Amino acid sequence: MSISGPQRSFLDPQVLSRLSSIPLFSRRAMVGNVSGIHASPHRGSSVEFAEYRKYVPGDDPRRLDWRAYGRSDRYYVKEFEADTNLRCCLILDTSGSMNFGTTGVTRLEYARRIAGSLAHIAIRQGDAVGLTCISDKLVRTIPPRRTPSHLRGIFDILEHAEAAGDTRLVERLHELAETIPQRALVVLLSDLFVSPSELREAFDHLRFRKHDVVVFHLLDPLELSFEFQRPMRFLDMEGGTSIFAEPNEIADRYQKALQAYLEEMKTVVLGSEVDYHRVRLDSDYELVLQNFLATRARTKGAR
Amino acid sequence: MSFLQPAMLWALPIIALPIVIHLINQRRYRTIEWAAMTFLLAATTMSRGYARIRQWLILAMRTLAIAGLVFAISRPLASGWLRLAAPGTVDTTIVLLDTSPSMQQQGNRAGVTKLDAARTQLMQSLKLIHSNHWIVIDSATLQPHEIESPEMLDSLVPTKSTSASADIPGMLQAAYEYLRDNRPSQTEIWICSDLRQNDWDAESARWKVLREAFLEAPTPTRFHLLAYGDGAAGNRSIRLTAAETRETMSGRELLISLVVRQSEAEKTTLPVRLEVAGGITEIPVELTGTETELVNYAIPLAGDPQKRGWGRLKIPADANSADNEFYFVFDEPPPRQTMIVAENDKGVRSLQLAAEIAPDVETVSAARVMTPQQAQTADWDQVALLLWQAELPDDSLRPLVESVVDRGGRVIFFPPEGNSADEFAGLGWGDWHEEPVGFQTVNWRQDQDLLANVRSGEALPVNELSITRYRTIEGEQSKLATLDSGDALLSCAITPRRNVYFCGTRATDDHSTLARNGIVLYAMIQRALADGAESLAAARQVVAGEVDADQSVHWQRLASDDAAVSTRFRFHAGAYEQNERLYAVNRSSDEDRPLIVDSERTAGLFQGLQFDRVDEQTGEDNALLREIWATFLFLMLLALIAEAALSIPRRRPSQANVTPAFVKEAAA
Numbered sequence: 001m002s003i004s005g006p007q008r009s010f011l012d013p014q015v016l017s018r019l020s021s022i023p024l025f026s027r028r029a030m031v032g033n034v035s036g037i038h039a040s041p042h043r044g045s046s047v048e049f050a051e052y053r054k055y056v057p058g059d060d061p062r063r064l065d066w067r068a069y070g071r072s073d074r075y076y077v078k079e080f081e082a083d084t085n086l087r088c089c090l091i092l093d094t095s096g097s098m099n100f101g102t103t104g105v106t107r108l109e110y111a112r113r114i115a116g117s118l119a120h121i122a123i124r125q126g127d128a129v130g131l132t133c134i135s136d137k138l139v140r141t142i143p144p145r146r147t148p149s150h151l152r153g154i155f156d157i158l159e160h161a162e163a164a165g166d167t168r169l170v171e172r173l174h175e176l177a178e179t180i181p182q183r184a185l186v187v188l189l190s191d192l193f194v195s196p197s198e199l200r201e202a203f204d205h206l207r208f209r210k211h212d213v214v215v216f217h218l219l220d221p222l223e224l225s226f227e228f229q230r231p232m233r234f235l236d237m238e239g240g241t242s243i244f245a246e247p248n249e250i251a252d253r254y255q256k257a258l259q260a261y262l263e264e265m266k267t268v269v270l271g272s273e274v275d276y277h278r279v280r281l282d283s284d285y286e287l288v289l290q291n292f293l294a295t296r297a298r299t300k301g302a303r
Numbered sequence: 304m305s306f307l308q309p310a311m312l313w314a315l316p317i318i319a320l321p322i323v324i325h326l327i328n329q330r331r332y333r334t335i336e337w338a339a340m341t342f343l344l345a346a347t348t349m350s351r352g353y354a355r356i357r358q359w360l361i362l363a364m365r366t367l368a369i370a371g372l373v374f375a376i377s378r379p380l381a382s383g384w385l386r387l388a389a390p391g392t393v394d395t396t397i398v399l400l401d402t403s404p405s406m407q408q409q410g411n412r413a414g415v416t417k418l419d420a421a422r423t424q425l426m427q428s429l430k431l432i433h434s435n436h437w438i439v440i441d442s443a444t445l446q447p448h449e450i451e452s453p454e455m456l457d458s459l460v461p462t463k464s465t466s467a468s469a470d471i472p473g474m475l476q477a478a479y480e481y482l483r484d485n486r487p488s489q490t491e492i493w494i495c496s497d498l499r500q501n502d503w504d505a506e507s508a509r510w511k512v513l514r515e516a517f518l519e520a521p522t523p524t525r526f527h528l529l530a531y532g533d534g535a536a537g538n539r540s541i542r543l544t545a546a547e548t549r550e551t552m553s554g555r556e557l558l559i560s561l562v563v564r565q566s567e568a569e570k571t572t573l574p575v576r577l578e579v580a581g582g583i584t585e586i587p588v589e590l591t592g593t594e595t596e597l598v599n600y601a602i603p604l605a606g607d608p609q610k611r612g613w614g615r616l617k618i619p620a621d622a623n624s625a626d627n628e629f630y631f632v633f634d635e636p637p638p639r640q641t642m643i644v645a646e647n648d649k650g651v652r653s654l655q656l657a658a659e660i661a662p663d664v665e666t667v668s669a670a671r672v673m674t675p676q677q678a679q680t681a682d683w684d685q686v687a688l689l690l691w692q693a694e695l696p697d698d699s700l701r702p703l704v705e706s707v708v709d710r711g712g713r714v715i716f717f718p719p720e721g722n723s724a725d726e727f728a729g730l731g732w733g734d735w736h737e738e739p740v741g742f743q744t745v746n747w748r749q750d751q752d753l754l755a756n757v758r759s760g761e762a763l764p765v766n767e768l769s770i771t772r773y774r775t776i777e778g779e780q781s782k783l784a785t786l787d788s789g790d791a792l793l794s795c796a797i798t799p800r801r802n803v804y805f806c807g808t809r810a811t812d813d814h815s816t817l818a819r820n821g822i823v824l825y826a827m828i829q830r831a832l833a834d835g836a837e838s839l840a841a842a843r844q845v846v847a848g849e850v851d852a853d854q855s856v857h858w859q860r861l862a863s864d865d866a867a868v869s870t871r872f873r874f875h876a877g878a879y880e881q882n883e884r885l886y887a888v889n890r891s892s893d894e895d896r897p898l899i900v901d902s903e904r905t906a907g908l909f910q911g912l913q914f915d916r917v918d919e920q921t922g923e924d925n926a927l928l929r930e931i932w933a934t935f936l937f938l939m940l941l942a943l944i945a946e947a948a949l950s951i952p953r954r955r956p957s958q959a960n961v962t963p964a965f966v967k968e969a970a971a
Contacts, residue, residue, distance in 0.1 A: 096338075097338035097339075098338075099336075099338075100336065100337070100338035107338070191338060191339075193338065193339060193340075193341050220338070223338065223339045223342075228333075230328075230331055230332065230333060231328065231329055231331065231332035231333075232332055232333055232334070232335055233332050233333070233334040233335070234335055234336075234337040234340065234343055235334060235335065235336045235337060236337065236340045237336050237337065237338050237340075238338075238340075240340055243340070243343050243344070243347060244332065245343065245346075245347060246329075249354060249358065250343075250346040250347060250354075253345070253346035253347075253349045253354070254342050254343060254345075254346040256346075256349070257341075257342040257345035257346050257349065258339075258342045261341075261342065
């Protein structure tokens with residue numbers, strides 16, 4: 001499939017072509033509207049045997065398994081697994097902090113690359129893809145569709161997305177958990193600079209709605225190392241108060257706070273069974289996606 | 304604390320340099336738009352107790368390091384309890400050095416005497432003080448010696464030890480006179496002494512006069528007392544109390560009497576070495592208490608044809624070497640010649656008898672009677688006592704009488720009949736007074752001088768005298784006996800030697816019962832004769848420092864400390880000779896009594912003056928003043944090390960693990 005429309009800055013055709021060999025699998029059973037490659041919670045007409053079930057009036061007599069009747073003198077119906085497509089909902093955090101980036105690429109740009117690539121892969125394998133840009137509100141949203149022409153709209157939104165405003169990530173996730181139909185693949189691209197405990201509630205909400213949640217936690221190397229040579233005045237990208245600090249003096253406490261946050265985040269994602277990927281902005285997004293897709297290919301199949 | 308380079312202290316404000324650098328550094332901030340504010344806020348609100356203290360500590364250590372450097376190059380002085388004037392402001396520094404024998408006592412450090420320690424400590428300390436003039440006043444001569452630098456204290460002759468007792472008030476008086484004559488601006492007086500009571504004479508009225516003089520001085524004087532009151536125990540001293548020769552059947556022998564004193568009542572046998580007439584004899588003395596006396600120990604002198612000579616007593620070395628020796632000289636007793644100068648024979652016979660009757664058979668006494676005219680041609684050289692019962696000497700006779708007085712002979716004036724306005728030694732004759740019933744003597748000096756009690760302690764029967772006719776004594780006098788009329792019966796003129804007496808009455812029946820009573824007259828004349836004969840004795844025991852300089856200028860050394868120079872023989876114990884006369888110089892008996900002036904009394908002597916006192920241990924390693932720049936450099940080093948230790952970046956937690964390894968765990 002070729003990328004329709006003008007050349008997008010966040011898409012690399014070579015990367016897409018290399019990634020196209022690895023399908024995007026869901027870790028959970030999805031509910032699609034057409035046949036696909038993902039497991040469905042319902043019985044269907046695939047070739048994969050599921051179970052025998054006693055015949056009840058109303059069942060199609062053609063589905064009676066006569067061999068089983070011959071062996072047991074009872075009526076059984078043979079059921080098969082169903083394969084379906086999925087709804088992939090990409091949630092892009094477009095708050096002000098997503099504009100940060102010291103490696104030549106901002107967090108938002110990095111998120112665009114991942115989101116664009118995933119949308120391309122999903123559409124290519126027949127899955128429906130939607131996109132929601134959030135900050136302190138739902139900035140833009142486009143419902144999941146599986147048509148190739150829908151991809152252009154997604155790319156357009158990605159291209160025009162701007163990082164601005166405060167973060168209300170938790171509230172927006174709760175909102176989306178309710179609005180997205182059950183059993184979807186929810187991919188969140190954010191810096192997750194919110195309280196992990198609050199985030200856990202949002203993840204649990206999504207999990208309750210039987211969504212397969214994927215999180216790409218985008219962190220800049222400077223945010224992790226916090227290495228500065230002179231006193232700094234830190235301006236809040238989301239409009240908060242500025243802080244004047246001698247980085248060398250508070251570096252240890254910064255690291256302590258960061259470590260505590262990351263540890264808590266780890267606990268949250270493990271508890272919420274979220275497919276969590278912590279990504280440094282200086283790492284190659286192709287590798288990140290390869291790793292993501294390959295991991296999912298190994299863990300697919302739960303129904 | 305004082306500084307040798309106080310100008311460098313102007314650089315002290317640079318200790319604010321770290322603070323200024325800190326402030327400048329704060330101005331060099333950069334602005335960055337930051338996303339992870341949540342961690343930053345957490346970091347800034349996290350407990351900052353130690354971190355804040357650490358910052359302050361680093362700043363303090365840097366400031367301390369610079370302060371240490373500034374102080375080090377300002378060359379600080381550690382002065383203990385001394386309150387020194389600011390360097391550069393002292394114009395004259397006067398050192399009063401007690402060189403008395405007691406300063407020869409070893410201190411707590413073996414081998415170092417108090418005097419050596421004082422000199423060393425003064426040299427080490429004073430060389431650090433800037434002063435325009437350096438003056439040393441030694442306790443022997445009381446003369447101010449100007450020196451170029453404190454280092455000369457060690458080589459200067461007057462700072463060497465002597466056998467003469469110190470006169471601290473006299474030294475202060477000399478210092479005051481120097482200040483009065485030279486009028487320096489700021490003066491510091493350093494007194495080094497062991498606070499012996501006999502040296503300080505704390506009860507003397509001179510102290511009050513001195514204190515007031517210094518208080519009224521136009522420029523303030525600061526006093527520093529270096530007290531060496533402590534000392535090693537176990538000291539013994541030896542003193543000869545009598546030495547005389549006598550003829551025995553087996554030949555001549557020397558009789559000596561001695562006293563050994565010890566600080567602790569130890570029972571032992573002390574070998575006293577007696578060196579006399581070229582021979583050495585060891586006398587074992589059994590010590591029992593703190594004071595042991597040996598009387599008339601006989602040493603045969605059979606092999607020595609000389610009837611005169613010198614000797615030395617010596618005891619083994621102990622804490623104070625200055626009181627381990629005692630010199631003596633001996634000779635045949637001098638003839639006791641009395642010259643009686645009288646206008647007429649009336650009452651002369653009694654005086655002649657009292658002078659001629661010797662107290663013992665071996666003493667040769669003679670008295671010649673003559674008129675004033677005859678006296679002019681008489682031989683005055685051998686006169687021990689002059690009894691003058693005539694008009695006071697006129698100009699022709701006055702020099703002859705004065706020669707007797709200056710030599711140490713005794714002169715007693717009795718009242719003449721005639722009236723004249725002349726005076727001698729400040730005294731003259733007043734009016735005659737008569738009382739047929741007789742005047743009584745109501746009081747007299749019984750402790751000393753001519754009318755003192757006898758050895759057994761009994762008083763002379765002065766009160767039994769009846770004076771029917773007497774003449775008042777005019778002039779400034781020291782009354783030895785006073786009549787009930789209030790006039791003096793016997794007075795002593797205020798002369799340096801106290802050897803001129805005026806007796807207000809005559810030894811005749813129409814004047815007094817002096818002749819009839821006899822005892823008082825006899826004792827008075829014999830005592831005066833004995834004292835006067837001392838001045839003629841060919842062998843004299845003298846106390847160091849109490850001999851006039853002109854009297855000792857031609858002394859030849861027989862035996863003494865080799866370090867003594869000829870001009871200072873009179874201050875050093877030893878045996879000396881001049882014109883067939885022998886002199887034995889020794890310390891005063893007070894030096895053997897280790898009585899100390901207590902600190903309260905000492906402070907009281909300097910009340911109202913700028914005074915401080917340091918009780919120094921004897922020892923070289925106890926300098927009064929020390930340069931302590933090294934200490935400040937060390938402190939600076941410590942501060943720098945501490946600063947470096949505090950500035951070491953704390954080990955940061957390892958950077959956040961970005962590998963999603965735990966995802967597998969989650970998936971499993």
